Amino acid sequence: MRSNYTYKIVKLGGSVITFKDRPMSIRYDVVRYLASELAYFLSGYPDTRLVLIHGGGSFGHPVVHECLETRGEIDVECFSKTSYTMMSLNTYLIKELNDVGIKSVSIPPHTIFRREVGRLTYESDLIRKYLMRGLTPVLYGDVILSNGSFEVISGDTIAWLLAKDLSVGELIFVTDVDGLFDKDPKKYADAKLIDFIHASSLAELTFSTNEYDVTGSMGLKLVEGLKYDVRGVKVRVVNGLIRGNLYKSLVGGSTVGTVVEY
Ligand SMILES: Nc1ncnc2c1ncn2[C@@H]1O[C@H](COP(=O)(O)OP(=O)(O)O)[C@@H](O)[C@H]1O
Numbered sequence: 001m002r003s004n005y006t007y008k009i010v011k012l013g014g015s016v017i018t019f020k021d022r023p024m025s026i027r028y029d030v031v032r033y034l035a036s037e038l039a040y041f042l043s044g045y046p047d048t049r050l051v052l053i054h055g056g057g058s059f060g061h062p063v064v065h066e067c068l069e070t071r072g073e074i075d076v077e078c079f080s081k082t083s084y085t086m087m088s089l090n091t092y093l094i095k096e097l098n099d100v101g102i103k104s105v106s107i108p109p110h111t112i113f114r115r116e117v118g119r120l121t122y123e124s125d126l127i128r129k130y131l132m133r134g135l136t137p138v139l140y141g142d143v144i145l146s147n148g149s150f151e152v153i154s155g156d157t158i159a160w161l162l163a164k165d166l167s168v169g170e171l172i173f174v175t176d177v178d179g180l181f182d183k184d185p186k187k188y189a190d191a192k193l194i195d196f197i198h199a200s201s202l203a204e205l206t207f208s209t210n211e212y213d214v215t216g217s218m219g220l221k222l223v224e225g226l227k228y229d230v231r232g233v234k235v236r237v238v239n240g241l242i243r244g245n246l247y248k249s250l251v252g253g254s255t256v257g258t259v260v261e262y
């Protein structure tokens with residue numbers, strides 16, 4: 001996007017803003033300090049504009065998981081339930097963001113994204129216009145129209161598409177582990193944290209998924225950038241469960257988490 005501003009995308013993982021193992025439970029304290037860190041950053045860096053995206057955590061995932069399990073697909077009822085559930089999580093976040101002075105606007109993805117004849121499209125112009133007018137757009141993992149049926153679009157996918165289309169310099173994934181490891185740190189005690197890696201070397205690492213997550217975890221998150229052929233973006237993976245990390249990663253220069261160069 002051409003203007004005098006620097007754009008960054010921050011994706012708040014569902015694993016950070018909710019307790020993934022407890023249905024519909026928000027980590028209120030974490031959401032509060034993450035919102036404050038974003039506000040503090042924006043006040044010190046008025047030339048930077050943010051787009052925020054959040055995941056589904058214990059809101060979206062269990063609803064979709066149950067639908068797939070019992071009906072084998074996302075039907076009309078499931079679509080309605082999932083979009084409602086995600087919107088309620090989103091509404092809470094918007095309130096917290098507004099409370100700390102971030103002039104945010106919710107852009108429910110089911111209203112602008114769709115898949116037609118295999119092609120995922122969306123109204124990126126709307127996001128641009130809100131940004132230009134000084135608002136902080138907030139999107140999230142959601143359900144969308146897909147050809148004759150429905151599908152899930154993850155917050156990660158949205159983050160990549162926007163990173164590419166808005167030509168942002170940095171994309172920060174805020175998650176529940178210290179960064180990218182050579183293997184899943186939740187499964188292997190000897191997993192080693194990687195400070196820096198080029199995206200072309202991601203294939204050398206080991207990733208694992210959990211059955212709860214309907215959109216894949218760290219592996220898919222980072223490999224998607226290659227799939228969408230995103231280039232020239234500095235991606236950071238940072239642990240949002242540690243206070244101050246998000247601010248540090250936004251400011252840059254410090255060695256918190258992992259940097260993945262695309
Ligand atoms: N090599 C790896 N490095 C870091 N995390 C990994 C790796 N492989 C799997 N993971 C898992 O990915 C999870 C983060 O993905 P996810 O649960 O989808 O988070 P989010 O809610 O932020 O999208 C971590 O909690 C971790 O258990």
Ligand SMILES: [Mg+2]
Nearest residue numbers: 055215216217
């Ligand atoms: Mg995820």
